[in-house]
Amino acid sequence: MNSIHGAVAALLIILAPISTIASGKKSTSWVISNPEWTPSFEKQYSEFIAGIGKAKKSGDCSTTDQCLRSRVANPRFYNLNPSNLKSIFADCADLPYVLRAYFSWMNGLPFSFPNALLPAKWFSEENQLILAEIQELQRELADAGFFRRRIINSKIKKLRRQLNGGSRKVPDLRYNADGNVIKSKRMIKNGDDINEVLTSVVGSISTASFRTNASANGEGEKFRDTYPVKVDRDAIVPGTILYDPNGHIAVVYEVTKNGKIHLIDAHPDNSLTAITYGEKFSRTSVKIGGGFSNWRPFTYQDSKVRFKKNEELDNYSLEQFQKSQDFSFEGRQMSFYEFVRNRLSLGNLVYNPVLELRELLGELCYDFRERKLSVDKALDSRINLKDHPEKLPENIYGTDGEWETYSTPSRDARLKASIREGRDLVKKMLRLNSEGSSSVEYSGSNLKSDLLSVYEEEVAKCRIPLTLSDNSNLVLDLDQMLGKIYKLSFDPYHCVELRWGIEDESSAYRCQDSEEKLEWYLQEQGLRNTIDRDYSLKMDFGLGELENAEISDVYQEDISILGVLRTE
Incomplete structure (x- = not known):
């Protein structure tokens, strides 16, 4: 063992937790x-x-x-x-x-970590009395007989409804407007x-x-x-x-x-x-x-x-x-x-438009690749071959079970928000450059033209291969994916074509989904148009209800990066 290896080995021994040195494993x-x-x-x-x-x-x-x-x-x-x-x-x-x-x-x-929570609104002065009464009734349960237990549980249910403003259900603590408090933690x-x-x-x-x-x-x-x-x-x-x-x-x-x-x-x-x-x-x-x-x-x-x-x-x-x-x-x-x-910038923040756009498109490409992994898991699990549920979840962004595991509404919404933010950044850099701002680092003669060239280079480099419903292959580039952003289905019960916004007018359309599933795709357009998620909205609509629901009345905001670069 030479001196360098010896020093490294000694350092590793010093850094290793004491309990691992003897066995080599924790x-x-x-x-x-x-x-x-x-x-x-x-x-x-x-x-x-x-x-x-x-x-x-x-x-x-x-x-x-x-x-x-x-x-x-x-x-x-x-x-x-x-x-x-x-x-x-x-x-x-x-x-x-x-x-x-x-x-x-x-x-x-x-x-340590919390292992029980309660809604914060339960701890108002008014509700403290109700909580105390509930706790007293819960203590009585231990020694109560069968009929008495039924009476006590009925009282507890009524008191809990008072805490919840008359609702039978405890508020979803994940989206509770008043926040939560820790009931217990484990050390x-x-x-x-x-x-x-x-x-x-x-x-x-x-x-x-x-x-x-x-x-x-x-x-x-x-x-x-x-x-x-x-x-x-x-x-x-x-x-x-x-x-x-x-x-x-x-x-x-x-x-x-x-x-x-x-x-x-x-x-x-x-x-x-x-x-x-x-x-x-x-x-x-x-x-x-x-x-x-x-x-x-x-x-x-x-x-x-x-x-x-x-x-x-x-x-x-x-x-x-x-x-x-x-x-x-x-x-x-x-x-x-x-x-x-x-x-967080070291020194004054100065935008290099060419570098900013390359990084932005690279990050969007990465996000689309990650989306493909998620979509492929649903396809590999054959979720797309199952019958579509009769209703959507109570809220598509916060749910559980199969929908939570295999759908992509939150991921897709964040992706749209990133595109919108990128578009706004490009507009901002073009404006600052035209104003001669020191916040922009650019030495060329035509920034919009140079950024358009960067866009074309980067979108061509980002290519995602798809296997269609008939096992044929298709490759989408980043520009195509950005153009389809409002068509990408978040619904795991849809075919691969709809998951990637390939509709029936396309020569690549191979989808064999039923007319019912295609109708779901059409009625979910308003939800696909949505960029900013709202976990408080009711969304558990059935087919035929969704199209006329308020959550479907959402217009498509123009978030095209290419559109900014091609405007005169």
Whole structure:
């Protein structure tokens, strides 16, 4: 062994958790050997997330499980994975908790997660009395006889309806307008098994777990796991969580020099994707707690928890929750999304239009490729051959079961939002350049012409092969996919042609879907026209009802990037 190899080996031994040195593998039994989350561990966690994100982006892994077992994505810990570590699943909400749990286990750190939530509105002064009465009745149930139990349960149901404003159903905590509060949390103890912990995380965590008041600390073991951060490069780092109140979660893995935020997100089909931050992520009020947040450092020792409160955290801030008109940078009023990029840019943000357009089209190409993987999973599972359900889900963006796993309405809406944002950026750069602004770096003589050339180059390079219903092949380029953006069916019960917007006037049309399914496709056009998702809308319409429903009265917004470049 030469001196360099010896030094590397010695470093690996120093870095390895003590419990792994003897066997070379980590035990699945959790041992809290480091009871405090220190700045050093937070830095290591940030590096861990950065590695996973970059590996996913480069195609080295495509699921959370693959990335955690990858030498490229997880160089420090992959070889410590025990042989009995079970396959690791994560959808979007699970992802940050699963990654945090894995890192905590590998480093002997404490970990906790919420496992029960209640609607925040239940905790008003008026409703506290109702809750107390419900709890008293629940205590009575233990010793009550059969007939008495029926009477007590009837009273409890009536009281719960009072809490819910007369409704029998508890509000969907994922989209609860008033936010949620943590009813209980689980603190991981010595001896807990990582396989069981990860299973429990997946069973307990949803986007509702993040929908809590951003200004709250919590108390005791029920502390809020995250806290909202300042919009700057010291606070928004790899590992920062982004919560979209429309029901999606992503994790930052890179912030570029020019202020772009790159994230990873997971999906119900277990896929992992890499995306960029922009207008496709909605903003929210403080009581719902969306936006960027970091993990709250805490110590867990001798069964006692000590967490850092908001006022003790250097990066804590509620500035993300200001009104839209209140964001400005160096005296210029701007949208929150522009504000974020300007704040995160090293030095003054200067647009290089040619580079910006190449990156934009590259990101859109990547998004379409990821969409193909999702569509192919539905086709491979033969969902398109099943009869179409009699009704749509209550809301197509937030559902469960087969529809959640195989449909793409949220993915498609975010894709349209990215295209719209890209179109607006191109218009902005053309305007700034015509004004001679120092915010644009361009030395040519005809920016629009040069950008059109870039567009033609990039769309030709992005080609996605499809296998049609008769097993013939077709290749779509990026320009074709962008042109069909409002035709792409999000409905997993449709044939491959409709999933990619190939209608019957096309020579490539091979679809054998029934007339009923084709009618569904036609009636879903208003939903395909929708860019900004609304999880509060009723959507469980049947065939014949949808066409005349208010949710179908949506016009197609012009979001064409090519249209901007071809205008005189």
